[in-house]
Amino acid sequence: MARTLNPASHASRRDAFIDGATRFIQSRGWERMSVQDLLDDLDVSRGAFYHYFDSKEALLDAVVQRMADVALATLDPLLADPSVPAPQKLEGVFTGIARWKNERRELMLALMDVWLSDDNTIVREKFRRGVLPRLAPVLAEIVRQGQAEGSFTATDADETARVLVALLQGANETAIDLFLARQAGSIPLELVERRLGAYVEAFERILGLSPGSLVFVDEGTIRLWFD
Secondary structure: OOOOOOHHHHHHHHHHHHHHHHHHHHHOOOOOOOHHHHHHHHOOOHHHHHHHOOOHHHHHHHHHHHHHHHHHHOOHHHHHOOOOOHHHHHHHHHHHHHHHHHOOHHHHHHHHHHHOOHHHHHHHHHHHHHHHHHHHHHHHHHHHHHHHHOOOOOOOHHHHHHHHHHHHHHHHHHHHHHHHHHHOOOOOHHHHHHHHHHHHHHHHHHHOOOOOOOOOOOHHHHHHHHO
């Protein structure tokens, strides 16, 4: 008789590997963690690991994907609240994600070193491609709400959402470059503020909002990461 997979048990065992890897990233660093280190920490067999993941890189992908899912899940109450106007809801998506990262700054910094490694180019590209189907529907619903309210002038919610996702990905890549430049002491804080502010201005123009309508990154967040 074929074995019956228990979905809850399967997810729980898989999550244990992701939890363990996340702890190692923050405490020791990804590059210094071997699969055997994780097996010893969890007291499981090598076969158990490869039942869930094809490689260490596949585990990294799972860590990053779950972090993204958890961060987006914290926005559910905001997104479901019909009393929140669309511009405020859009702003809340980005400030909410920023707040989630701020609360996990040490983990995010540890992950950044891993993320920028040439060895993880494929993982980065896979995640980048996965952002669109994850985030575009969320933004499209906000754009549709803004259209109905008369606050957004964009005519096609779905296509506008795709453009906003691309713009967001560019902003994220720029933010990483700015962070590294600030770490090297090669740019002033004012340049960081101007460059990130240009992305917010682009959002406003695409949606038909007046300048200064949106605040995606507050001064406290900028100083936490770049000062």
